[in-house]
Amino acid sequence: MPVTLRDVARHAGVSVRTVSNVANDFPHVAPGTRARVQRSIDQLGYRINPAARGLRTGRTGVLGLMVPKLSQPYFAELADETVQAAADAGLALMVEQTEGRREAERSWLRPGGMARMWDGAIVSPLGITGSDLAERLGCPVVLLGEHAADLRAPWVGGDNVAAAVAAVEHLIALGHSEIAAIGAQRGAGGETGRERTKGFRLAMSDAGLPVRKGRVVEPVSFDAAGGAAAVRTLLASRRPPTALMCFNDELAYGALAALAQAHISVPDEVSVIGWDDLRGNEFTVPALTSVRVPKAVVAREAVRLLLSLLGQPSGTEPAPVRIVIDHHITERASTGPAA
């Protein structure tokens, strides 16, 4: 029932190959012929059959995006931007959720997994290791900033250390000296947390400020619940901090909730800064100051980098390009002068 090249060819009185040339905008087609064939294409409503083209060319026209979980706002916003960036490049995007399971990340990327359906994959890894990536992969892969700092592979992201320094400097400039960091993470997958912690300590020591015991908190979970719990612990300590630097906005949301519950005013008594600059930050109470690494730019660069990898012959070890995206602090109402 669907219209094929053959149908169009018959209709336009040319060969199948010529129709293909027109449909693909190949050069070396006479203007007159092109117009006539194009007319037939439009008239019959012909569209390229992606399966057949894919079979012939080995390309699918589809990119994969692997994120831990779409319902986390950060990844939802990232997916939003990536879908758009892919569409701008004329590619479709399939989204997979790994839930942070290393095995899922690994198996999907292997030649037998989903990667088979993709020309390339953009991966926001949590559990995957360098050796997993050294295995033969089903398609070229670009890693995104989260937890991928030490993997030798093409990579796009922000500079965690420098951005953490900027965040702390923002708080110090407001007069804070008793600052806590929420979001450190031991063990595998904790690279991001470690880098941000490093930046935190660096900025503190550069300012000549001590980092008191217990001021670097590893939350029980990296969501609002974890942030809230961390704040309750900090409030119970001998000398509670006057400023909190949360390693992601969801932690900060939980922090705000716990502070509100404890009737502690933000930012009058405690300042809070988050990280990711989520859309919702504008409407937390109070609106949340946050570290911003523009997701649209990350997505666009990731697609661009991936497309450039596609040009290279497969099997070639891809150069471990690292594209660093500028960060800055989006100031809102949750940070203010120290009391």
Place this chain on the structure above:
Amino acid sequence: MPVTLRDVARHAGVSVRTVSNVANDFPHVAPGTRARVQRSIDQLGYRINPAARGLRTGRTGVLGLMVPKLSQPYFAELADETVQAAADAGLALMVEQTEGRREAERSWLRPGGMARMWDGAIVSPLGITGSDLAERLGCPVVLLGEHAADLRAPWVGGDNVAAAVAAVEHLIALGHSEIAAIGAQRGAGGETGRERTKGFRLAMSDAGLPVRKGRVVEPVSFDAAGGAAAVRTLLASRRPPTALMCFNDELAYGALAALAQAHISVPDEVSVIGWDDLRGNEFTVPALTSVRVPKAVVAREAVRLLLSLLGQPSGTEPAPVRIVIDHHITERASTGPAA
């Protein structure tokens, strides 16, 4: 370079067709043969080539999900559940964003659009009309609850009127009588808002309560900004309400923010109820009571319904099945007894 059926056949000493039979779990393969072939498959790492299969069978193994925007938490959570539901059915999922543009919804579904790449589509429509759906589509379509009430097509969603009634009854049971509704919408795409408004008015009149002028607010936008603006308007009115029913949680987020800014305590002075039961509701300040239509169930039923449509011969007018998912009220801290 990739392993094909032919490679496996040679390796196992059987015909290509038999390998295909094993790979697809067809009956009528002798157990011994099956085991031997399976061993070869595993050993060589053979995987079905989806493009080739797709070309032959006409199926792609991919479902499409069309939502207005992934960065809206509601659609992100819905996409999360839908990806999972599709995976459970052995299908991949491609996500497209329509930004609510009718033309995008329409063109992607037409035979020439993305639908070409999909076995079926799950669509959360905003602008699409009944006549658009009556056109020849590129694949079977299941509509989701939002704004699709009056379209003749297979549909999965909650009962907006009944759920709105339940929400209002919850507020009335707490002693509220001065209740406002935020989220009405005139014009195309406003069906959801109209139904929820209908439920609101119905519950009020059933309780013998008047709906005062200006108490049904059409927000400037359906996000937190719109909710905040609506609340500011309501607060400026002669007799401000003591309870707010917001037609989605993002509106409610904005409402909470505006109330906090006005130093009005929730729920002591004003109660707020939202709709969608977003993950983040647990950590708003205070935690947001919300109408819940379980997204996991919606997604699962939508995939199930879509798969059942795939069985029917194309061209057949699909029966306009409507699957209604139960709602209930998730009570949290933002609703309380009237002052």
Place this chain on the structure above:
DNA sequence: CGCCGAGTTTGCATCGTTGCATGCAACGAT
């Protein structure tokens, strides 16, 4: 002992497209 049929296995054609190599016409240069 040969035939039957259920249970297995196979060969062939084909899905719609593009890579490749070649055909063909027209034109300018020799």
Place this chain on the structure above:
DNA sequence: ATCGTTGCATGCAACGATGCAAACTCGGCG
């Protein structure tokens, strides 16, 4: 007039899988 050369257009053969129908195997039965 002839020979490249360039620019268009074409035919054929794949890509890797599955639908179809035929063929084979073998135990059981007339």
